[in-house]
Amino acid sequence: MFRVENVTLKRDGDTIFENLNLRIEEGEKVVLLGVNGSGKSTLLKMLNALVIPDSGELLFENTPLTKKALKDKATNEYFRRSVGLVFQNIDAMLFNPSVYDEIAFGSRQLGFDDIDARVRNYADVFGLTPYLNSVPFKLSGGQKQKLALACVMSLSPKVLLLDEPTSALDPASTAKFMDMIAALNITTVTATHNLAIAPKLGERVIILDEKGKILYDGTSENAYEIDLLTRAGLII
Numbered sequence: 001m002f003r004v005e006n007v008t009l010k011r012d013g014d015t016i017f018e019n020l021n022l023r024i025e026e027g028e029k030v031v032l033l034g035v036n037g038s039g040k041s042t043l044l045k046m047l048n049a050l051v052i053p054d055s056g057e058l059l060f061e062n063t064p065l066t067k068k069a070l071k072d073k074a075t076n077e078y079f080r081r082s083v084g085l086v087f088q089n090i091d092a093m094l095f096n097p098s099v100y101d102e103i104a105f106g107s108r109q110l111g112f113d114d115i116d117a118r119v120r121n122y123a124d125v126f127g128l129t130p131y132l133n134s135v136p137f138k139l140s141g142g143q144k145q146k147l148a149l150a151c152v153m154s155l156s157p158k159v160l161l162l163d164e165p166t167s168a169l170d171p172a173s174t175a176k177f178m179d180m181i182a183a184l185n186i187t188t189v190t191a192t193h194n195l196a197i198a199p200k201l202g203e204r205v206i207i208l209d210e211k212g213k214i215l216y217d218g219t220s221e222n223a224y225e226i227d228l229l230t231r232a233g234l235i236i
């Protein structure tokens with residue numbers, strides 16, 4: 001589904017990734033771990049084609065995600081419809097006058113014909129029905145996170161890229177969200193620091209070291225060993 005081939009990415013003169021190689025197959029549930037600054041958010045943004053590599057190749061379903069390819073309307077629309085990213089900084093995602101409009105925004109952009117049903121369904125799933133007429137920026141941190149998830153999930157993407165999706169959720173909402181992810185029959189890549197929930201978010205674990213190199217890529221079974229997590233700087 002995704003192929004990252006020999007990708008090098010620099011930002012402001014700093015090398016974030018050097019010769020990064022990675023494949024993500026359809027249906028995989030991937031957990032992305034790494035200390036602050038290891039490159040998790042940047043990798044998710046790259047998979048969402050918001051950040052384009054300086055060199056190497058990034059492909060989605062065999063289509064190279066280059067600026068040129070994404071200028072093609074059909075390619076861009078197909079990609080945007082297929083891949084959804086929930087940002088770590090939720091406020092950057094919310095700009096509509098009401099919760100209803102916020103959830104409806106993407107569906108309107110993509111020209112879906114069942115917009116109202118999508119909005120009401122996902123508002124219900126995330127407990128946002130009472131707030132449909134509220135202004136998004138007045139919601140609590142956790143409610144904003146639920147709204148961001150509702151916005152992206154209402155587009156029925158093939159791939160969900162999630163950056164710390166439960167950081168503001170209360171324990172019950174976190175548990176409900178994890179069950180939802182587990183039940184979804186789509187590809188997910190979830191970046192988290194939360195080692196308590198990580199094992200439930202995916203069978204495949206990728207751990208980045210502090211320099212953005214892949215320290216571990218394998219099954220969940222062997223990912224949470226103390227020695228490995230210590231080397232990754234995730235525990236002391």
Ligand SMILES: Nc1ncnc2c1ncn2[C@@H]1O[C@H](COP(=O)(O)OP(=O)(O)OP(=O)(O)O)[C@@H](O)[C@H]1O
Binds near residue numbers: 011016035040041042
């Ligand atoms: N817009 C940007 N311009 C320049 N450098 C950036 C930018 N965004 C991130 N970086 C740098 O890229 C590196 C990786 O950052 P990134 O946010 O991807 O890490 P992260 O693993 O998601 O961290 P955290 O766990 O704190 O969210 C850091 O060194 C950061 O300073």
